[in-house]
Amino acid sequence: xxxxxxxxxxxxxxxxxxxxxxxITGLVLAFLVLPTLVVIPMSFSASQYLxxxxxxxxxxxxxxxxxxxxxxxxxxxxxxxxxxTALLATPLGTMAAYGLFQSRLRFTSLAMPLLLxxxxxxxxxxxxxxxYAYVRLKLVNTLVxxxxxxxxxxxxxxVLVVTSALxxxxxxxxxxxxxxxxxxxxxxxxxxxxQIRFAIMTAAVLxxxxxxxxxxxxxxxSGGDNSTLTRNMFNALRDQIDPTIAAISTVxxxxxxxxxxxxxxxxxxxx
Amino acid sequence: xxxxxxxxxxxxxxxxxxxRVRALDQVDLAVRSGEFLxxxxxxGSGKTTLLMVLAGFxxxxxxxxxxxxxxxxxxxxxKRDVGMVFQNYALFPHMNVASNVGFPxxxxxxxxxxxxxxxxxxxxxxxxxxxxxxxxxxxxxxQRQRVALARAIVFEPRILLMDEPLSALDKQLRExxxxxLRRLHDKLGMTTVYVTxxxxxxxxxxxxxxxxxxxxxxxxxxxxxxxxxxxxxxVAEFIGESAFLPVERTGDSxxxxxxxxxxxxCPVVDGNCLLMLRPExxxxxxxxxxxxxxxxxxxxxxxxxxxxxxxxxxxxADGSAVALRxxxxxxxxxxxxxxxxxxxxxxxxxxxxxxxxxxxx
Amino acid sequence: xxxxNADELRRDAFRERLALFGLTLPALVLVTxxxxxxxxxxxxxxxxxxxxxxxxxxxxxxxxQPSYGRIFATTFEISAAATAIxxxxxxxxxxxxxxxxxxxxxxxxxxxLLPFWTSILVRTYAWLVLLxxxxxxxxxxxxxxxxxxxxxxxxxxxxxxxGMVHIMLPFLILxxxxxxxxxxxxxxxxxxxxxxxxxxxxxxxxxxxxLPGLLAGSTIVFILCLGFYITPAMLGGGxxxxxxxxxxxxxxxxxxxxxxxxLGVVLLVATMIVLAVASRLTPLGRIFGGHxx
Numbered sequence: 021x022x023x024x025x026x027x028x029x030x031x032x033x034x035x036x037x038x039x040x041x042x043x044i045t046g047l048v049l050a051f052l053v054l055p056t057l058v059v060i061p062m063s064f065s066a067s068q069y070l071x072x073x074x075x076x077x078x079x080x081x082x083x084x085x086x087x088x089x090x091x092x093x094x095x096x097x098x099x100x101x102x103x104x105t106a107l108l109a110t111p112l113g114t115m116a117a118y119g120l121f122q123s124r125l126r127f128t129s130l131a132m133p134l135l136l137x138x139x140x141x142x143x144x145x146x147x148x149x150x151x152y153a154y155v156r157l158k159l160v161n162t163l164v165x166x167x168x169x170x171x172x173x174x175x176x177x178x179v180l181v182v183t184s185a186l187x188x189x190x191x192x193x194x195x196x197x198x199x200x201x202x203x204x205x206x207x208x209x210x211x212x213x214x215q216i217r218f219a220i221m222t223a224a225v226l227x228x229x230x231x232x233x234x235x236x237x238x239x240x241x242s243g244g245d246n247s248t249l250t251r252n253m254f255n256a257l258r259d260q261i262d263p264t265i266a267a268i269s270t271v272x273x274x275x276x277x278x279x280x281x282x283x284x285x286x287x288x289x290x291x
Numbered sequence: 292x293x294x295x296x297x298x299x300x301x302x303x304x305x306x307x308x309x310x311r312v313r314a315l316d317q318v319d320l321a322v323r324s325g326e327f328l329x330x331x332x333x334x335g336s337g338k339t340t341l342l343m344v345l346a347g348f349x350x351x352x353x354x355x356x357x358x359x360x361x362x363x364x365x366x367x368x369x370k371r372d373v374g375m376v377f378q379n380y381a382l383f384p385h386m387n388v389a390s391n392v393g394f395p396x397x398x399x400x401x402x403x404x405x406x407x408x409x410x411x412x413x414x415x416x417x418x419x420x421x422x423x424x425x426x427x428x429x430x431x432x433x434q435r436q437r438v439a440l441a442r443a444i445v446f447e448p449r450i451l452l453m454d455e456p457l458s459a460l461d462k463q464l465r466e467x468x469x470x471x472l473r474r475l476h477d478k479l480g481m482t483t484v485y486v487t488x489x490x491x492x493x494x495x496x497x498x499x500x501x502x503x504x505x506x507x508x509x510x511x512x513x514x515x516x517x518x519x520x521x522x523x524x525x526v527a528e529f530i531g532e533s534a535f536l537p538v539e540r541t542g543d544s545x546x547x548x549x550x551x552x553x554x555x556x557c558p559v560v561d562g563n564c565l566l567m568l569r570p571e572x573x574x575x576x577x578x579x580x581x582x583x584x585x586x587x588x589x590x591x592x593x594x595x596x597x598x599x600x601x602x603x604x605x606x607x608a609d610g611s612a613v614a615l616r617x618x619x620x621x622x623x624x625x626x627x628x629x630x631x632x633x634x635x636x637x638x639x640x641x642x643x644x645x646x647x648x649x650x651x652x
Numbered sequence: 653x654x655x656x657n658a659d660e661l662r663r664d665a666f667r668e669r670l671a672l673f674g675l676t677l678p679a680l681v682l683v684t685x686x687x688x689x690x691x692x693x694x695x696x697x698x699x700x701x702x703x704x705x706x707x708x709x710x711x712x713x714x715x716x717q718p719s720y721g722r723i724f725a726t727t728f729e730i731s732a733a734a735t736a737i738x739x740x741x742x743x744x745x746x747x748x749x750x751x752x753x754x755x756x757x758x759x760x761x762x763x764x765l766l767p768f769w770t771s772i773l774v775r776t777y778a779w780l781v782l783l784x785x786x787x788x789x790x791x792x793x794x795x796x797x798x799x800x801x802x803x804x805x806x807x808x809x810x811x812x813x814x815g816m817v818h819i820m821l822p823f824l825i826l827x828x829x830x831x832x833x834x835x836x837x838x839x840x841x842x843x844x845x846x847x848x849x850x851x852x853x854x855x856x857x858x859x860x861x862x863l864p865g866l867l868a869g870s871t872i873v874f875i876l877c878l879g880f881y882i883t884p885a886m887l888g889g890g891x892x893x894x895x896x897x898x899x900x901x902x903x904x905x906x907x908x909x910x911x912x913x914x915l916g917v918v919l920l921v922a923t924m925i926v927l928a929v930a931s932r933l934t935p936l937g938r939i940f941g942g943h944x945x
Contacts, residue, residue, distance in 0.1 A: 029751060029840075033850050044744045049763040051741070052821060056770055056778045058788065070787060112679045119675030131676055138687060140872075140923055142879025144896040145916040148903050149690030152697075172686040175679055195348055196381035198368045199452075200395035200442065207369075210394075214385045233771035236881050239900075250773050257777060257886060266781070269774040276769040284762070304656050350665050353655030364657050365664055 056273065063266035081267035091252065091268070097242070098232055098249040101166045105231035109171040110224040113178025118208070120179075121186045136176045143236040146173075151240040161243040169237045174227035181226065185219030186212075218286045225279050232275070297325040297482040298359040298449040305344055305354035307337075307506075314340045315351060316506040322484060323498075327476050329485045331493040332503035333529070339454060341503065342486045346452050347371050358450060369398075374443035374481070376453040380435045382427045388414070388438050389423030395446040413445040414438075416475070433464050440472075444479060451476075451483045457492065469495050490530045494518065502526050524646055527567050534613045536587075538564040538645060545645060548609045552585055553640040564645040570602065570616035574637040575627075584637035589613065591628045603627065605634050691920070698913035710914035720898075720915070727894040730809065730884075731877035734816045735824075735870050741817070742824040743866065747858075750832035761829070768822035776886045779815045780806065783887075807889025815883040823876060824869040831865025864934045871930035875923050895919045 024036040063081055065074030085091050116135060120128050138146070150169050151160065159165030189212065197207035213220075238248040249268065256262050300322040307315040314337045322328045330338040343349035345356065347368030356364040363371060382391050389410050396406045414420050417437035422430075430438065436456060443451060456472075457465045473496045476483050487493055493500045494514040501511040502525075510522040521527035524535060538545045538552065540563055545552045547566055573587075580586045589607040596619060603615045615636060617623055628634050701707040714720045745764075749757045767775060782788050783806035790802040805811055835858065843853040881896040888897070895915060902912035 037850075038748075041744055041748050044741075045748045045760075048741045048745045048821070049760065051818070052767045053763050055782055055818065056767060056775050058781055059774065059778050062781055070781060070784075070791070112682060115675040116679035119672045123669060123672040123676075127673065131680060134688075135676075135679055135683060138683065140875050140927060141687065141691070142881075142896055142899075142916070142919055142923065144879060144881045144899050145691060145694070145920060146687055148899065148909075148912060148916065149694045150686055151903075152693055152909070153685075153690040168682065169686050172682050175683060179679070190379065190381065192377050192379060192381040193383055195368075196375065196377055197383075197394070198348070199346055199371075199373060199375035201369050201372070201398040201446065202394075203367070203369050206398070211383055211385075215383075229769060233773065235773050250771065253773055253777070254882070254886075257773075257780070265777055269771075269777055272771050272774050276771065277766065280762070280765055280769045306655060350661055350668075353658035353661060355656045365660055 059266045059269040060273070062263060063270040065263065065266075068263065081263045084264045085267045085271075088264075091249075091264070093245065094247050094249045094252045097163065097166075097246050100163060101170060101248060102228045102232040104163070104167040105170040105174055106224045106228040108167060109174035109178050109227040109230075110220060112171065113175050113223060113227075114182050114220055116175070117179045117182035117186060118212075121183060122191075132179075135179050138173050139176045143173075147236045147240040150237060154241050160241055161246050163246050165241050166238065166246065166248065167231075169241060170231035170234055171227070173234065173237070174230040177226045177230060178223040181219050181223040182216065185216040189216055221286055222283050225283055229276065229279060233272075296447075296449050297480055299324040300345065300450065300482060300484070301355075301357040302341070302345070303355040303357075305341070305351045305356070307340060307344065307349065307351040313506045315344065315354075318354075318506070318508055320501060320508060320511070322482055325480050325482055327473065327483045327485065327496060327498045329487060329493040329497040329500045330503055331487060331490060331500050331529075334488060336503045337506040338486050338488075338503045340506075342452055342454055342484060345450075345484060346373055346375050372446070372448050372450075374446070374448035374451040376436075376439050376443050376451070376456045378455045378458060380439040380456075380459075382435055382438055382442070384427050386427075387423065388419070388425045388427070388430070391427070391438060392423075392442045392445050394442065399446060409445055410441075413441040416444070416479075417441045432460050433468065436460065436468060440475070444481070449481055451479075451481045453483065453485045455487055456485075458487075458489075465492075472496065494530070502529060504529075520644060521567070521646065523649065524565060527646060532570055532614070532616075534568040534570075534611065535646075536566040536568065536607070536609075536611050536613075537648070538566050540564060547585075547587075548607070550586070552643055552645075553583070554643045554645065555640045563648045565648045567644045567646055568613055568638070569642070570614045572638065572642040573613070573615040574639070575603070575615060575617060576635040576637045578635075580635060581637060584639055585643055587613065587636040587638065589634055589636070591630050591632050591634050593630055594627055596624070601627070603634070605636075691916075694909075694913040695917055697909050698917050700910055702910065710910045711918075713911065714914055714918060723893055723895055723898050724918075726809075726892065727878060730813060730816065730892070730894065731874050731880075733813055734820055734877050735874045737813070737817045738821050738824040738873050739866065739870055742821055742828060742869070746825050746829040746832055747862075749829055750835070764822050764825050764829075767818070768826070772819055772882055775819060776815050776883050779811070779818065779887060783811055783814075806887050807891060809888070809892050812884050812888045812892045815887045816877060816880060819880075819883060820873045820877060824873050826869070827872065828862070828865045828869040831868070832862050835861045867930060867934045871926065871934075875926055878923055878926070879919060 024039075025034050027033060028035045028038050061073055062070065064077050064079070065071055066076035066078035066080060067074060116131075120132055120135075146169070150165075154160045154162075154165050157165075159168070191212075193215075194204075194207045194212050197211040198204065202210060233250065234248075235250045235254050238251040239254060242248045242251050249272075253265055253268060256265055300320070302318060302320040305315050305318040305320075306313070316337075318337075318341060320341070330341055332338040340349055344351050344354075347363070347366060351364070354364060355362060358371070383394070386394070389407075392410045392413055393406045396409060401409070410423060411420065414422055417440050419434060419437050419441065422434070422438075427435065427438070439456070453472075457468050460468060469492055485493075485496065494517070497514055499511060499513050500517050502509045502517065504525055510517060510526050512520075517526065518530055521530060527533050527535075536547050538547050540546075545554065545564060545566075552566065574584065576584075576586070587607055589605040591603060591605050592612075593604045595602045595604070599619060600616050601619045601624065603617070604612065605615070606612055613636070698710050699706055699708070701709040749760055752760070780787070784790075785802045785804070787805070789805060793799050793803065794801075839857050839861065840853055843857045844850075848856065879896050880894060881900060884892045884894045884897050885900075888894075893901075896919070899912045899916050899919070902908045902915065
């Protein structure tokens with residue numbers, strides 16, 4: 021094992037004296053990744069009870085998911101809400117990020133924290149507040165209500181991602197485009213937008229996930245025909261450990277992994 | 292060949308403040324049609340601010356700006372029809388060379404065939420014919436510079452603005468591009484306003500130079516006039532090297548250290564003056580002092596060899612430090628006095644330039 | 653007489669600012685109607701007594717009833733513990749990753765990003781599968797003869813803490829890793845050159861430089877923990893009641909909006925105070941800077 025003696029850093033610390041660091045890192049990564057993956061084999065188990073590894077394999081829990089009207093409706097609601105959230109939060113957040121980035125005004129220092137407050141405000145508070153407001157606005161149990169609240173949650177992520185892209189973008193290019201005869205809008209559309217499009221796509225993906233994974237607000241303001249998937253899962257979990265949840269969870273892990281892979285590929289292309 | 296008409300620029304009482312800082316302090320500037328005018332000043336002097344006002348990217352607090360007869364001060368930048376070259380070129384990395392250069396033409400809805408022809412023409416003008424399909428990343432610094440220039444002139448603007456366009460290039464390429472830019476200007480004939488902090492660049496390229504400091508134009512003159520007769524000490528120090536000696540005034544006579552100075556032009560200023568000494572205008576004298584020269588006596592402190600030239604630093608009897616620059620021929624180097632030796636300088640009357648001494652007014 | 657064109661130029665400048673402000677407006681409106689106003693509404697509710705008169709009764713109850721005090725204590729204890737464990741686990745990982753080549757580090761980073769992108773609900777459910785009475789860990793433990801009776805691994809503070817650390821760890825690692833990457837390696841070389849051994853170089857050079865990122869990461873973790881709802885609700889088994897759970901219970905079970913609102917307002921104020929203190933020590937931008945991929 022000669023590599024143990026080789027130096028791991030520029031200051032000539034050998035790998036040997038860093039083994040403990042590798043061990044901790046490996047354990048922490050395992051702690052982060054492995055527990056979640058346990059639901060995947062569970063979802064293919066034939067048994068009602070938890071067995072690992074399952075003694076018999078089957079697709080019954082996937083059948084019970086895909087053949088249930090209730091679950092399918094909830095999935096449809098979640099997908100609709102997530103897509104609409106991405107479609108609403110991404111342009112709104114991009115516009116706001118651009119406006120704040122370009123204006124250098126006194127109000128910027130107020131508007132930015134205001135737009136970021138959804139990150140730090142306890143979600144449960146937003147949940148009951150929004151519920152209280154929606155009762156009066158007749159938005160409880162509506163798709164519109166879910167989309168508005170989820171867009172508000174996703175907005176700060178879009179603003180942060182787009183702002184950081186604008187920071188690493190050379191705004192002189194937009195100035196140059198304007199000197200060459202483009203209005204502000206066309207300069208943005210023709211020159212800036214194509215260059216920050218990966219950040220905007222990432223922001224859209226994040227918005228989608230924010231909505232798709234959101235539980236607390238959905239618990240308060242979604243229901244009936246417009247129950248979200250997460251709301252139904254949460255309620256099902258309170259009652260018993262239904263292995264159908266494992267099947268749904270596996271599907272959700274798959275969706276997250278695909279979106280993550282997509283964002284990584286987008287990120288690589290950017291470089 | 293791109294060939295454009297040109298327009299004069301009249302900026303009148305342009306003022307711009309950032310908080311309590313006056314970036315532009317009631318600036319007046321007239322640029323003649325077809326002229327190559329340079330805004331020269333240290334960083335923070337307001338020269339770039341003034342250029343951005345001309346381009347429309349900085350909105351002044353007040354003032355008037357005319358291109359020819361047309362008032363432009365409230366016109367949006369994209370409607371000013373001004374070509375501009377940026378310090379970092381600001382080429383669009385997501386477009387190839389031809390798309391970059393064709394960009395202003397596409398905005399003006401020029402037909403596709405015409406765009407192709409005019410882009411190629413512009414690239415030819417900057418000696419990059421055939422580079423259209425290249426990506427921006429594939430170009431060297433100097434080539435990017437040329438593309439930026441082609442893009443700024445392809446739509447035949449009557450005014451061309453350049454913001455330190457050569458500052459990112461290394462010294463040799465910069466000097467080469469200075470001459471090429473000037474040649475291009477002479478060929479195209481558009482009114483050009485050029486910003487730089489490099490005084491040599493300004494003197495090399497310009498018809499006239501405006502020296503700017505603290506938001507004000509201190510002097511606007513042809514390079515030679517600027518160098519020979521700076522309006523004040525700041526301009527003299529900023530352009531070229533110089534030492535200053537105090538001069539006492541009695542009527543129309545001027546004295547340094549008790550000796551009357553022989554001068555050609557009487558300065559128009561009142562009160563006490565400063566004598567400006569350019570190192571290359573001082574003459575190193577032998578034992579005899581010719582009558583037609585002003586004579587300065589001192590002691591050699593140091594001799595610095597600088598390759599093509601040498602610099603001899605000396606201290607005069609009244610304590611002032613002066614420097615002399617000479618061509619470093621073998622003869623000259625062999626006969627230079629040693630540190631500690633007495634030395635005598637001569638200064639011709641036409642090189643004896645007196646400036647107002649603001650501090651002793 | 654005013655300066656040349658001054659009025660017109662001032663008007664143009666104002667119009668341009670207005671246009672840029674207009675771009676921000678829709679986002680501000682959305683946040684205002686879905687968050688600012690509802691929370692303001694809650695705040696006004698918290699000032700109404702049961703009979704509808706304006707009073708501080710709801711707040712007095714928070715102070716007087718010991719159960720509320722316990723809830724706040726629990727919330728702060730669990731949040732502090734979760735933050736501390738996240739730091740202990742996350743710092744070595746971020747440190748090692750920041751020293752690896754970006755290619756390897758990015759690959760390993762997927763291990764941090766994947767949970768970050770996976771639904772909290774799914775991840776908490778996975779812990780239930782593992783830890784419950786007839787869960788996998790107990791089954792294995794008994795099969796291997798490590799213990800005889802199923803251990804109470806979940807539906808208690810310990811299980812809740814474990815779940816919260818699992819959810820929160822990426823929130824600590826991402827900003828911390830970002831700030832560690834930004835540390836100039838030449839500092840470490842300089843320290844070594846000046847005679848500092850690896851341990852001294854770490855504690856006297858690297859660690860202080862990584863503090864702003866560590867502080868940013870811990871602040872966001874602590875704040876998110878304070879308001880955490882799902883994991884305590886699912887893994888606490890009704891025995892771990894944090895402020896957020898009590899707020900929800902007050903509304904869902906007792907329809908006591910006044911109490912819920914007062915509790916929520918206090919939680920929000922506590923969050924703001926933590927944030928304000930942290931922003932004194934590190935620029936706020938850092939706290940949010942490490943967000944997202």
